[in-house]
Amino acid sequence: MIRKNQGFLTKLYMLSDFALVQLSFLLAWWLKFESGWFPYEQPLPVGTYGMWSLIYGVIAVMVGIMVSLYSPKRKKRFADEFMKIFQAHFIGLFILLSVMFFVKEINISRMYLGIYMxxxxxxxxxxxxxxxxxxxxFREKGYNRQFVLIVGAGSLGKRFFRNLRQYPELGYEVIGFLDDYQQWGEAESKRFKPILGKVSDLAHVLDNKLVDEVVLALPLDAHHKYPEIIETCEKAGVRTLIIPDFFDYLPARPTFDNFAGMPMINVRDIPLDLTANRLFKRAFDIAFSLIAIILTLPVMIFIYIGIKLSSPGPVIFKQERVGLNRRTFYMYKFRSMKPLPPGVADTGWTVENDPRRTKFGSFLRKTSLDELPQFFNVLLGHMSVVGPRPERPYFVEQFKEEIPKYMVKHHVRPGITGWAQSNGLRGDTSIEERIKHDIFYIENWSILFDIKIILRTIRNGFKNAY
Incomplete structure (x- = not known):
């Protein structure tokens, strides 16, 4: 049985989008022609602008439907919706301008259109x-719930149940399990929902209980049961979701490709593999690093003088690191330690109260001001503002043998800060945990995620830095 809530929300989104387009028209008209903030120009009648706004409202909603802007969003990230909004209005503006050109409407103010969009x-x-x-x-409080039946009470089904309970804001409630072999003991019956019967009882359960989605969490040797289960669910009008028994090998957000007419799961789908995403992130990096360099230039001049006066040696410390596609580059820092003697390999690991640090260097490392020159690495294309932290080749060779999926981090540009660092994983912290955070970032990248990490880094500071 499909719930009616989603249909109502879809209509609400469409009507709200149309209403906000008209509100934008009123605000843009006032700002351009009534506020006095812009040079005066004789406008067309307000009715002409209003007519085009009504036309654009219809265009925007229709394009939104085509780009799936109004599809169910309960499981979706806001970052995905954010990008679809941009996409819908970019296409909508192109269509609007095309229609205006076709009917020879050339007197609409360009500045008004910019403000309006x-x-x-x-x-x-x-x-x-x-x-x-x-x-x-509201979903966390128990409203607008959707009810889930899990087919399979083995390790896969129990794991999904535990994971789902960690996200009450999604508004899903498990009503129980179906399984041919499992039975709960006393301890399990307290931790999990009841087993309502065998897999063959699915039709009876769907007829007698409120179920919105059925999640198949069966082991590989039970996959022959899928056709009958899916047919039963579709006959009852219930959505069916499948958790593959090999999901540990898949990314957080797997995608399907079509290869030789067969659907295939892409094991490592990376948003930054898309050219548009790479260009968007690169433009953001250049703009952010330029602003950061300009704002921190007085601080960098002060640090330059401080290093020169406090200890002999170069001001900038260059260290070889492994970056995008396993290519090495030299990462820049303000020198905070005594220079290494000639011929000594740089394979030491920085520790708390490291005796190699200078007094002024201790201050720089504690405040992470030694990292400021890395904004020049960003401008040169070696690094990004946000990404996995780069490591020295010596340690990369060591970690890639010891830590599963360690080399996945090199699929994207390394960053000045990252998801791991914004969660306090710097200095003497678990490399395994850092890699888990890095892979999560790589598979879930969005420009909003980058902004969130930057704000979180600024708020929390660079903790655990030695």
């Missing part, structure tokens, strides 16, 4: 964000 995107993003937050809050 910016307001459209900003207002829709803001209301979508706060609506998503509100829905998650």
């Amino acid at each position: 910016i307001l459209n995107v900003v207002l829709i993003i803001l209301y979508r964000y706060f609506l998503k937050k509100a829905l998650r809050h």
Whole structure:
């Protein structure tokens, strides 16, 4: 049985988007022609602008439907919705300008159009964000629930049940399990929902209980049961989801490719493999690093003088690191330690109260001001503002043999800060945990995720830095 809530929310999103387009028209008209903030120009009648706004509202909603902007969002990240909003309005603007050109409407103010489109995107993003937050809050309180039946009470089904309980804001509630062999003991019956019967009882359960989605969590040797289970679910109008028994080998957000007419799971799908995403991230890196260099230039001059006066040796410390696609580069830092004697290999691991540090260097490392020259690495394309921290070749060779999936981090540019570092994983912390965070970042990248990491790094500071 499909719940009606999603249909209502879809209509609400479409009507709200259309209404906000018209609100953007009113605000843009006032800003351009009534506020006095812009040079005066004789506008066309307000009705003409209003007519084009109504037309654009219809265009924007229709394009939104085509790019799946109004598809169910309960399981989706807001970052995905964020990008679809940009996509829908970029295409919508192109269509609007094409229609205007076709009917020879050439007197619409270009500045008005710019203000209008910016307001459209900003207002829709803001209301979508706060609506998503509100829905998650209400779902966490028990409203707008969807009910899940898990077919398979083995390790896979139990693991899914435990994971789902960690996300109450999604609004899913497990009503129970079906399994041909498992029975709960006294301890398990307290931790899990009841086993309602065998797999053959699925049709009876769907007829007598409120179920919105059935999750198949069966082992590989039970996959022959899938056709009958899926047919039963579809006959009852219930959505079916499959957890593959080999999901530990898959990325956090797997995608399907079509190869030689066969669907195939892409084991390592990376958002930054897409050219548009890479260009967007690179543009953000250049803009952010330029602003950071300009703002911190007085601080860098002070540090330059401080290093020169406090200890002999170069101001900038260059160290070989492994970056994108396993290519090495020299990462820049302000020197915080005494220079190594000639011929001594740089294979030491920095520790707390390291005797190699200078007094001024201790201050730099404690505040992480020694990292500022890495913004020049970003400009040169060696690094990104956000990404996995790069390591020296000596340690890369060591870790790749000891830590599973360690080399996956080199699929993207290394960063000045990253998801691991913003969670306090710096200095003497677990390399395994860092890699888990790095892989999560790589598989879930979005520009909003980058901004979140930057803000979190600024808020928390660079902890555990020696």
